[in-house]
Amino acid sequence: MEPETPPPGNAEPISEAEALRRLRQSEDQSLQYYGAWWLGRMRSRHPDTVPLLCQALRQRQPRDEGAGVEHNAVARNAARALGKLDDQRAIGDLLEALDDEDDGLREAAARALGDLGAESAVHALCRRLASGPLVAGAPQTNSPKLQEPCEALIEALGDIGVATPAVLTVIEPFLDHDRPLIRSAASRAMLQLTGETEWGDRLVTLLAHPQLQVRRAALMDLGAVGWRPALGAISATLAENSLKLIALRGLVEKGPGEPDTEAVLLAMDELL
């Protein structure tokens, strides 16, 4: 799970018409970036929103380190916004972006396809992971990143929820990846796809990992699945209460079962 990308600079309140105007022009990319973010964040339903975001998703731009702007910033933000808008028309352009040479854009596209529950993306997502932990999951030279944005790709497969043997076979080798964040993503996806307790238990084990970053990822993953047996372990893990509350919200809203809803709500009260 990825935190919301905040807009750069001061975020003054703007109207939907202004956000659309900013996205439509192309002289100032920082205005486009903000417009794309705003339309996703505010769940814009304007008829121009999705076509304009798809157009922005096809836009490419070099990284501008001095201005703190990421590579293909507008396209990445357009992908993130499309993931929030629940409109299947975006899927074609997102699938294109999934094969872009920019791995950051591939990552944003994978997450958006997962958010949209795009079953037609399963084949393409599996294809990018099929070479396994030793190729797709190998570190890039001179970068802490992996060859493929494995975490996002695996999480998207779990969110989409197509549990065919072919999908499970692609995810399984990543359960033993060197990096705990990848193991967490793979356990989450297996739990979503199979519902087997074993994968929930693995996520609970990661809540005791010595690195805070890993505990945070396991919290978000348990929340994304809504795995209620983890209630006690979530309350007890050493991490920010804000993140525990997000995870417990997931338990309430996504997961039926035991402990019951009231018990989860009362555990949330304790973390305020």
Add this chain to the structure above:
Amino acid sequence: MTLPEGLSGPSQPDLSSLVAAVDGAHCAEGLVQATRALALALAPPPWGPTAVNSEMVNAIRTLVGVMGFNNPGAAVAAVDGLMACGPAAVEHLLDGLDNHNYGARAWAVRALAGIGDGRGLDLLEEALQGDIGPSVRRAAARGLGQLRLETLAPESRAPVWNRCLGALEKGSEDDEWVVRYAVVVGLESLGRSPHGPRPAPAALMDCLKQLAQPAREAIPVVRLRAQLALDRLGPP
């Protein structure tokens, strides 16, 4: 029966050396450990509260100072220690408030919310309405529901209760779901406060009913918590 040695009487922890350890800590983890030790020594002993002496005041001020060091682990320990001190910590928390240190203010709001002393009301109101950090507004909302009215003069209880309700009503419009969730919890505990009006007034129940409505509240967990609060408060 004679008590075994060591349990025969209160042993006063040596606060001044624990304070010196906090002042002398020269790494982040050392500060966390020293703050925890000091906070633990300030927790009320099982035989009841002891009189506040100058050593304790010094210890409380030291914990207030730690909240401004930008060390979250140490700040959590300091908040725990100050909450354990209860009302004795309040004037030092308010005195020591640094308006220019955002992090320290946020921790102070948490400590005051946990202590529930009426003197913290202004700060909690202000924090829920205007703080930029959702986690601070969240703590303030919870705190506004659990002010200990019994510590106030009887004639000021009703006005304070009404101010808390007004602040929570405004907070129910917050943009962040977690703040609205905390407002629900604040409203429920305000509605149950032993020295507040019974049954809970219609205005409080109406605010909860709004937060339970899908048309008004988009986030399911907030609605579920609001419905639980309504069930637990009973019909108005």
